[in-house]
Amino acid sequence: MMEARAKGSSGFDLLFNDNEGFQVLAVPVEFTLMTAFRDKEGEGITALVANSTVECSIENYESLAFWNVSWRDSTLRARSAGP
Secondary structure, eight states, X not given: OEEOOOSXXXXXXXXXXXXXXXEEEEEEEEGGGOEEEEOXXXXXXXXXXXXXXXXXXXXXXXXXXXXXXXXXXXTOOOOOSOO
């Protein structure tokens, strides 16, 4: 087992939505806080694991219908298509 490391605040957000598509909860997951599991040869990463908790009312919890993952990387830069 080895700790995953990344520069900046790279990671992703777990976004939980209700039936109408409105975001109810967002749980940020930083790569620097994840644990990487390697294959038997110690070469490839086979899994990344993170544990997290977030406070949520019973009303919000019961309204959850689906979830998404949103990638976040502080090293990405917007590029212009023009000259």
